[in-house]
Amino acid sequence: MDTQTASRGGRGARERIMQAAGRLFYRQGIHATGVAALTAAAHVSTRTFYQHFPTKNALVEAYLRSYQDSPIASERQLARDELPPVERLLAIFDPLETDPSAVQRGCPFHNAVVEAAGDIPDIARLVEQHKRAFRDRLTATAAEAGAPDPDGLARQVAVIFEGAAAYAASCNDPRVAADARTAAETVIQAALAPRTR
Amino acid sequence: MDTQTASRGGRGARERIMQAAGRLFYRQGIHATGVAALTAAAHVSTRTFYQHFPTKNALVEAYLRSYQDSPIASERQLARDELPPVERLLAIFDPLETDPSAVQRGCPFHNAVVEAAGDIPDIARLVEQHKRAFRDRLTATAAEAGAPDPDGLARQVAVIFEGAAAYAASCNDPRVAADARTAAETVIQAALAPRTR
Numbered sequence: 001m002d003t004q005t006a007s008r009g010g011r012g013a014r015e016r017i018m019q020a021a022g023r024l025f026y027r028q029g030i031h032a033t034g035v036a037a038l039t040a041a042a043h044v045s046t047r048t049f050y051q052h053f054p055t056k057n058a059l060v061e062a063y064l065r066s067y068q069d070s071p072i073a074s075e076r077q078l079a080r081d082e083l084p085p086v087e088r089l090l091a092i093f094d095p096l097e098t099d100p101s102a103v104q105r106g107c108p109f110h111n112a113v114v115e116a117a118g119d120i121p122d123i124a125r126l127v128e129q130h131k132r133a134f135r136d137r138l139t140a141t142a143a144e145a146g147a148p149d150p151d152g153l154a155r156q157v158a159v160i161f162e163g164a165a166a167y168a169a170s171c172n173d174p175r176v177a178a179d180a181r182t183a184a185e186t187v188i189q190a191a192l193a194p195r196t197r
Numbered sequence: 198m199d200t201q202t203a204s205r206g207g208r209g210a211r212e213r214i215m216q217a218a219g220r221l222f223y224r225q226g227i228h229a230t231g232v233a234a235l236t237a238a239a240h241v242s243t244r245t246f247y248q249h250f251p252t253k254n255a256l257v258e259a260y261l262r263s264y265q266d267s268p269i270a271s272e273r274q275l276a277r278d279e280l281p282p283v284e285r286l287l288a289i290f291d292p293l294e295t296d297p298s299a300v301q302r303g304c305p306f307h308n309a310v311v312e313a314a315g316d317i318p319d320i321a322r323l324v325e326q327h328k329r330a331f332r333d334r335l336t337a338t339a340a341e342a343g344a345p346d347p348d349g350l351a352r353q354v355a356v357i358f359e360g361a362a363a364y365a366a367s368c369n370d371p372r373v374a375a376d377a378r379t380a381a382e383t384v385i386q387a388a389l390a391p392r393t394r
Contacts, residue, residue, distance in 0.1 A: 029312055031228030106311065110367045114303065114311045115226055124369065131368045156380040159373055163360020170307045171328045172321065176356055183353040183384050190383045 014052045016042040021063045026108050030060055030115045057120055064112055064126050073099070074161070078137045085145035089138065089157060089188055096164055096177035106169035110162065134158065146192060153191040160184045211249045213239040218260045223305050227257055227312045254317055261309060261323050270296070271358070275334045282342035286335065286354060286385055293361055293374035303366035307359065331355065343389060350388040357381045 020041035024033040035056055039049050053059040073095035078088055105111065109127045116123040138154035147153045164180035167173075217238035221230040232253055236246050250256040270292035275285055302308065306324045313320040335351035344350045361377035364370075 028316065029228070031226070031312065032316060105315075107367075110363055111311045113367050114308045115228065118302075119225065119229060128368055131364070152376075152379075155373070155376040156383075159360040159364050159377045160357055160380060161360070162364035162367065163356040163358070163377075166303075166307055166363035167328070167356050167359035170304075170310050170359065171325055176352070179349075179352040180356045180360075182349075183357060183380065186353075186384050186387045187380050190387065 013042070013044045013048050017044060017049060017052055017059065018062065018066060021059050022066065025060065025063050026105055026111075030112060057122070060112065060116075060120070061122060061126065064109060064123070064130070067108060068130060075134060075137070078141055085141045086188060086192070088141050089145065090181060090185060092138075092157075092161055093164060093177055093181035093184065096168070097174075097181065104169060104172060104174075106165040107162065110166060131158070131162075142188075142191075145188070147188075149191070153188065156187050156191075157184050160187065210239070210241045210245050214241060214246060214249055214256065215259065215263060218256050219263065222257065222260050223302055223308075227309060254319070257309065257313075257317070258319060258323065261306060261320070261327070264305060265327060272331060272334070275338055282338045283385060283389070285338050286342065287378060287382060289354075289358055290361060290374055290378035290381065293365070294371075294378065301366060301369065301371075303362040304359065307363060328355070328359075339385075339388075342385075344385075346388070350385065353384050353388075354381050357384065 017038060020038050021033075024037060024041060028037075035046065035049060038059070039046050042049070053062065074092040077083075077091035077094060080088055080091060083091060109130050112123050113127045118124060135154050135158045138157050139150045142150035142153040142157070160180050160183050164177050167180075168176040214235060217235050218230075221234060221238060225234075232243065232246060235253075235256070236243050239246075250259065271289040274280075274288035274291060277285055277288065280288060306327050309320050310324045315321060332351050332355045335354050336347045339347035339350040339354070357377050357380050361374050364377075365373040
């Protein structure tokens with residue numbers, strides 16, 4: 001066991017590679033981050049790198065899965081059962097407003113699919129799965145809020161949320177999150193209006 | 198003149214490189230498209246390529262500028278003076294709905310900024326300029342429609358429009374454009390309501 005640990009770059013090598021990937025893939029982009037930059041940032045040898053990840057794509061996949069294991073702040077808002085469902089739907093915009101660095105580079109899943117450009121089917125599948133899971137949670141929350149068409153409302157909120165991250169990244173403009181929240185609020189109120197009145 | 202034309206790969210070499218860039222950068226991504234792939238697709242030598250574009254980034258810039266010279270279908274909708282302003286604002290979603298291939302890969306400007314990741318300031322500036330110009334036209338159209346806060350309405354429509362392209366690309370789901378249009382319609386009607394009533 002000790003021998004194996006040593007040959008794999010010591011304790012924590014995998015963890016350090018994952019941390020380097022999380023930082024560099026998100027900030028610099030996936031294509032722009034080569035294995036050399038990753039090994040340097042993680043303080044591991046190239047040999048150690050490939051012992052943990054047979055290909056760079058395997059690391060990209062692990063990088064995206066790590067977001068599934070520890071969901072981003074916006075996703076966690078949907079689990080805040082102390083809030084009424086409508087407020088939970090709007091709370092997904094809070095982290096984008098309070099932490100501009102969270103939107104400057106947009107959504108890591110979306111960015112991965114832009115970079116992979118359909119060339120890496122595993123990545124595209126992972127992103128689709130992730131986006132669908134998030135939308136399913138929005139649908140459940142919209143149903144709880146009493147929306148007559150929870151799926152339709154969830155689809156609209158999801159599009160606005162994606163727009164917030166993408167547009168903020170395009171324009172490097174943190175105000176975009178507040179605009180998105182205002183739009184989502186109008187759409188949610190309009191969807192619930194027939195029941196509220 | 199003839200000699201110079203010949204040394205630059207014959208008539209149309211620049212045009213062929215631009216066409217190859219337009220296709221490959223958009224479909225495969227910018228990082229994934231190397232100079233070798235571009236010269237092969239354009240039927241030019243590497244020497245000819247660099248005579249026209251000193252760096253690959255110069256070609257990326259020319260590629261984005263070509264979209265400014267001939268605006269995409271959604272932008273052209275804003276110039277359709279035969280439509281009432283509210284319909285013009287909604288018509289930007291038409292091309293996304295009728296041509297799924299237009300959204301499958303999202304917005305070329307947004308994608309360029311995702312790939313450039315802040316590393317190519319000229320690209321980031323070009324994208325910001327482009328997004329701002331589009332939003333300014335939305336603001337003018339919103340003002341024409343009688344919106345009490347045309348800038349605020351334009352910002353919301355812009356976020357939803359960006360979401361349509363980005364989310365359709367993330368999920369590979371052409372229905373997203375219709376969801377975005379529905380959301381934009383609600384937001385526009387709500388913004389105009391105080392004056393309509």
